Amino acid sequence: MNPPLIEIKNLSAGINGKQILKGISLTVRPGEVHAIMGPNGSGKSTLGYVLAGRKGYDVTGGSVTYDGKDLIELSPENRAREGLFLAFQYPVEIPGVNNTYFLRAAYNEQRKHRKLEEVDAVDFLAIVRQKMKLLELPEAMLKRAVNEGFSGGEKKRNEIFQMAVLDPKLAVLDETDSGLDIDALRIVAEGVNKLKRPDNAAIVITHYQRLLNYIVPDFVHVLWNGQIIKSGGKELALELEEKGYDWLIGKNSK
Amino acid sequence: MTTTKSKPAADLGAHLAACESFAASTAGHEWLRTLRRNGVTHFTELGFPTTKLEDWIYCNVAPITKLAFKPAASADASVTAKQLSPFAFPDWTGSRLVFVNGHFSPALSSLPAPQKGVTVTNLAAALASGDALLQSHLAHHASVDGSGFSALNTAFIADGAFIALTPNAVAAEPIHLLFVSAPGDAANTAQPRNLIVAGTNSSAKVVEHYVSLGGAAHFTNAVTEIVVGEGANIEHAKFQEENLEAFHIATVQATLARDSRFLSHSISTGARLARHNINLVMTGQGVDCVMNGLYAVGGKQLVDHHTVADHAQPHCGSHEFYHGILSGSSRGVFNGKIFVRKDAQKTDAKQTSRNLLLTDTATVNSKPQLEILADDVKCTHGATVGQLNDEALFYCRTRGIAEVNARRLLTHAFASEIVNRITVEPVREHLEQVLWARLEELIEKK
Numbered sequence: 001m002n003p004p005l006i007e008i009k010n011l012s013a014g015i016n017g018k019q020i021l022k023g024i025s026l027t028v029r030p031g032e033v034h035a036i037m038g039p040n041g042s043g044k045s046t047l048g049y050v051l052a053g054r055k056g057y058d059v060t061g062g063s064v065t066y067d068g069k070d071l072i073e074l075s076p077e078n079r080a081r082e083g084l085f086l087a088f089q090y091p092v093e094i095p096g097v098n099n100t101y102f103l104r105a106a107y108n109e110q111r112k113h114r115k116l117e118e119v120d121a122v123d124f125l126a127i128v129r130q131k132m133k134l135l136e137l138p139e140a141m142l143k144r145a146v147n148e149g150f151s152g153g154e155k156k157r158n159e160i161f162q163m164a165v166l167d168p169k170l171a172v173l174d175e176t177d178s179g180l181d182i183d184a185l186r187i188v189a190e191g192v193n194k195l196k197r198p199d200n201a202a203i204v205i206t207h208y209q210r211l212l213n214y215i216v217p218d219f220v221h222v223l224w225n226g227q228i229i230k231s232g233g234k235e236l237a238l239e240l241e242e243k244g245y246d247w248l249i250g251k252n253s254k
Numbered sequence: 255m256t257t258t259k260s261k262p263a264a265d266l267g268a269h270l271a272a273c274e275s276f277a278a279s280t281a282g283h284e285w286l287r288t289l290r291r292n293g294v295t296h297f298t299e300l301g302f303p304t305t306k307l308e309d310w311i312y313c314n315v316a317p318i319t320k321l322a323f324k325p326a327a328s329a330d331a332s333v334t335a336k337q338l339s340p341f342a343f344p345d346w347t348g349s350r351l352v353f354v355n356g357h358f359s360p361a362l363s364s365l366p367a368p369q370k371g372v373t374v375t376n377l378a379a380a381l382a383s384g385d386a387l388l389q390s391h392l393a394h395h396a397s398v399d400g401s402g403f404s405a406l407n408t409a410f411i412a413d414g415a416f417i418a419l420t421p422n423a424v425a426a427e428p429i430h431l432l433f434v435s436a437p438g439d440a441a442n443t444a445q446p447r448n449l450i451v452a453g454t455n456s457s458a459k460v461v462e463h464y465v466s467l468g469g470a471a472h473f474t475n476a477v478t479e480i481v482v483g484e485g486a487n488i489e490h491a492k493f494q495e496e497n498l499e500a501f502h503i504a505t506v507q508a509t510l511a512r513d514s515r516f517l518s519h520s521i522s523t524g525a526r527l528a529r530h531n532i533n534l535v536m537t538g539q540g541v542d543c544v545m546n547g548l549y550a551v552g553g554k555q556l557v558d559h560h561t562v563a564d565h566a567q568p569h570c571g572s573h574e575f576y577h578g579i580l581s582g583s584s585r586g587v588f589n590g591k592i593f594v595r596k597d598a599q600k601t602d603a604k605q606t607s608r609n610l611l612l613t614d615t616a617t618v619n620s621k622p623q624l625e626i627l628a629d630d631v632k633c634t635h636g637a638t639v640g641q642l643n644d645e646a647l648f649y650c651r652t653r654g655i656a657e658v659n660a661r662r663l664l665t666h667a668f669a670s671e672i673v674n675r676i677t678v679e680p681v682r683e684h685l686e687q688v689l690w691a692r693l694e695e696l697i698e699k700k
Contacts, residue, residue, distance in 0.1 A: 052652050055644065080654035092649040096667030096674065105663065106653035113654070145667075162653065 002029040005067060005170055005201050006051075012061035012226075013050045020046045022226035023062065028170065031198040035212055035237060036205045038223035039245050044205045045089060047223070048174040051203075052086040053079050067169065080106075081113035083169030087159040087176050094146035099158070100128060102146045103165055110166060131164040135191045153184035160191045167195075171202045177211035189214030209241035224249055266301055268323050273297070273409045276325065280412065286381065289393050293408030300402035309401075312587045312619050313529050313558045318501045321473055322441040325410055326355035330436035333467065335362055341432055341465050343680035348427035349374060354434050356444030356474075357413045371423030371456075373416065377447060380416040387418055387451050395479040396507035400531070403503045407445045407477040414446040414476075419456035421483070428459040428678045433476070435496065437468030448478040452486040452514075459489040459678055464504075466497035466524070473501045480508040482516050484538065489517040491676055495688060496524035498553065505531040512538025512567075519676055520547040521685060522557050523692050533562040534572065536598075541570040548672035550689060552581035552616075552696045562591045563605075565598040568628075572602075577672050578609040579665060580616035581696035587619045592633060594626040601631040609639040610668055612696060665693055 004027045013021040020043045028034050038044050049057050051064070053076035064071040067082060074082065094102065107127075108118040119127070128142065135157055147155050156176055163171055173192070177185055192202065192215050204215055212220075212234065220236040221228045222245070230236065230248055240248075273294045277287070302319045303310040333354050342350075349366035351374070352359045358376035366374050373380075380388055398405040415431045435442050450460060464474060474496065482488050494502055502525040510516050522528050534543050549557040563572035578586040588607045609618040622635035642664050650660035669689050676682045 052648075054648055075657070076648065076651035077654050077656050080652055086652050088649065088652075092643075092646050094646050094649070094664065094667060096670035097663060102650075102653075102663075105659070106650075106655055109656065109659070110654040166653065 002031065004028060004065070005030050006071070007065045008062070009064075010062035011050070011059065011064060013046065013057055013059045015046070015057050019060070020226050021050065024223075024226070024228055026221065026228065028201050028203060030201055032219065033196070033202045033204060033215060033217045035217035035220045036203060036223055037207070037209070037220060037237065037240060039249075040207065042223045043226040044207075044223055045174055048086055048089075048172050048205055051084065051172055052076055077109070078113070080166075081110045085163050085166055085168035085171045087163060087171065087173045089175040089178060091147050091155040091159050093148045093150075095148045097146050099144055099146050100125070100142045103128070103162060106162075107165060128165060131161060134164055134194055135161050136187055137161055152179040153181065156180055156184065156188055157191075160188050164191065164195055169200050171200070172205065173202060174205045175207060176204070177206055177208060185211065186214060209237045212237045222248055266298065269406065270294070270298060272323055272325055276410055282381065283389075285389050286411065290409050290411055293398055293405045293411070296398040296405035297402050297409055300405055302402050309560060309589070312585065313527070313556065315503070315527070315529075317527070318473060318503070321471065321501070323443060324441050325443045325445060326357060329354035329357035329359040330438070333359065333362065333434060333436050337467055338362060338432065338434065341463065343430065343684045346430065346680050348430055350430040350432055351376065351415055352432045352434060353413065353415070353444075353446055354436050355442055356433070356446040366425075366427060366429065369423075369426055371420035372425050372458075373418040374425075374429055375416050376413055377411075377416045377449065378413040385416070385418070388416070388449065391451055391479065391481055392447075392449055393479075395481065395509050396477050396505055400505070403475055404477055404505055407447060407475050410445045411447045414448040415450075416448070417450045417458065417460060419452045419458055419486070421453040421455060423453065423456045425458035428461060428681070431460065431462045433462070433464045433474065435466040435468070435472045435474065435500065438470065442470070442472035443475070444472070445475045448476070450478070450480045450488070450490075452480075452482050452488050454483045455485040456483065457487040460491070461678065461681055462490065462492045464494045464496050464502060464524070466500055469497050469499065471499040471501065471526070472496075474504065476504040478504070478506045480506065480516075482508060482510045482514040484511045485513045486511070487515045489677060491519040491678070491681060492521070492530070493685065494522045494524055494528055494530075498524065498526055498555065500525040502528040504529070505533070508534045510534060510536045510538070510541045510543060513540040514538070516541070516543040517675075517677070518543070518545045520559065521673070522547075522549040522559075523551065523688065525555065525557070527556045529558045529560070531560045533564070535564040536567055536570040536572070539567045539569045541567070543570075543572050544675070545572070545574040545576075546672055546675045547576040548578070548669055549586055550579040550669060550692050550696060551584040551586065552699060553584060554582065555584040556587070557584070558587035560589045560591075562593065563603055565592070565594045565601045565603060567595075568597060568599045568601065570598065570601060572604070574605040575672060575675070576607045577668055578607075578618055579612065579669060579693065579696065580609065580618060581612040581699065583613070583615040585617050585619075588637075589621045589623060590635070591623040592625070592635070594628050594631050594633065596627045598628045599630045601628060601633065603631070603633045605635040607637040608668075610665065611639065611641065612665070662697060665697060666690065669693060
């Protein structure tokens with residue numbers, strides 16, 4: 001078996017003193033896709049933010065080892081440079097910053113960190129064009145400001161486009177499917193599938209089973225009240241679709 | 255509108271003496287002499303505004319009143335073209351009219367190729383040739399009773415830019431008006447008076463650009479009147495990058511006729527004290543206007559924008575976007591008035607004022623002022639003062655951009671949002687360079 005890419009052990013975390021994650025353990029190895037499912041308020045997005053290092057989300061217990069390093073000790077930018085990528089549930093608009101310029105700045109900071117030569121605008125455009133095809137993105141999107149005035153679907157596609165260009169080792173997709181119509185969902189999911197390789201991995205956080213028709217997970221975990229209450233294979237997602245969460249929650253909330 | 259008159263400053267003696275000697279030594283048609291006298295009368299009555307006046311509450315002009323008052327009588331001939339090279343727009347193909355201490359310098363200027371229906375010249379030349387538009391428009395738009403400064407400028411009307419477009423004329427190239435303060439001892443005073451008259455369905459782009467060559471204190475007191483005819487389309491960009499000892503007081507007064515479009519930009523980075531009055535009056539229906547502004551200041555600078563969107567007629571739209579970036583212990587003032595007159599139904603007025611404070615010691619006073627007398631209108635306003643958006647910072651960092659670089663990126667972006675609305679590319683490029691350097695200074699020196 002491959003050594004783990006990320007190993008979350010008994011992780012507890014919260015915001016403003018309020019405990020949200022209450023002892024989560026999860027191991028993801030290269031080549032694997034893990035789905036984290038659960039009802040609203042179960043702590044799914046908190047997990048994404050804690051992994052990406054958002055200010056205000058305090059880890060109160062447990063550990064996260066990522067690629068042999070203590071993830072919690074790293075700044076958000078260093079996590080990214082080490083190959084961790086968070087696709088936001090609500091991508092942030094940055095008016096005044098050109099999409100390509102932004103992405104090249106990020107790309108080059110990551111290259112610098114890995115002691116690789118920075119890429120100039122011309123070479124970068126070639127990389128970008130190739131990745132755009134993958135996601136069926138219109139070229140005009142490159143010239144617009146980051147996420148500004150993008151539709152919900154465009155924002156999500158832009159997240160996956162950034163992921164394609166930055167080529168992370170571990171991608172955490174936070175509700176990438178929310179707010180997408182079925183065509184956009186298909187494009188986004190296909191993009192994710194095309195980027196899948198034996199040496200990278202993804203954690204797909206989702207509320208609905210629907211996305212998992214397109215991105216087939218190796219493992220499914222159910223998060224509720226800050227804990228993983230059940231883990232299984234892809235068939236668990238189908239079971240949840242059929243029965244909802246109540247049968248699991250009922251068992252755990254005595 | 256403020257009706258309280260300011261009390262005349264204790265001593266206007268030097269200023270009034272200068273007015274008198276100017277009137278005695280300067281020729282001109284009777285109508286012009288009357289105009290100037292009218293300016294003197296109002297200036298005598300108004301004096302310089304004090305902070306007791308509502309419109310000047312945050313803008314203390316006392317240092318200006320103490321400055322030796324030496325209105326320049328002509329362009330300083332020692333200025334060379336080479337000295338002006340930092341203020342040239344890259345790959346500029348348009349014309350450039352240079353005014354030194356408020357007076358036209360033919361030697362430093364390049365006038366546009368003659369074009370039918372398009373007059374681009376200086377006011378003194380137009381006055382000499384007796385252009386009829388001058389008598390019917392000069393000082394008919396900017397009121398002399400608004401503040402002592404406009405009155406003082408009117409008392410000294412002599413030179414500035416004069417641009418006139420006959421109906422349907424489209425100026426082939428943008429026009430660069432460069433106002434230079436020559437190096438020299440303190441208290442150089444320039445009082446340019448500009449007039450732009452755009453006939454029905456005409457179109458032009460004009461850049462009004464203020465710079466200093468020396469580092470000494472000087473005083474610019476400018477008035478620009480713009481008359482936009484029916485269906486005409488005018489873009490006016492004002493850029494003030496004077497030295498950090500300068501005092502800059504200026505009014506842009508535009509009268510917008512039916513179905514006209516007017517795009518106003520005000521970018522202000524220089525001067526120890528800069529006060530910009532930008533007043534747009536919509537006198538016909540269907541006008542569409544934009545007021546777009548950016549100030550980036552540090553140290554002890556004060557920058558004050560007072561804007562007016564006067565919806566005198568129905569079915570007009572005004573959209574206002576002002577951004578401020580403040581460092582050191584600088585101060586910013588934004589006062590945006592929107593008048594919607596009784597019959598101005600279906601008015602669509604939008605105003606946003608956003609300010610970014612890079613230090614705890616910088617301050618901003620942002621005040622929307624809405625006076626709405628019609629009932630079927632859409633008026634919105636919003637003001638923010640604060641730091642960079644945490645969520646945007648985090649987003650940048652999750653992509654691998656270091657926090658310090660993310661802050662830089664977002665600060666520059668905040669400025670770019672405004673600059674990007676300027677449609678003349680070389681101007682945008684020049685601004686981006688100047689602003690980049692200025693913002694780096696503000697970020698580092700904070």
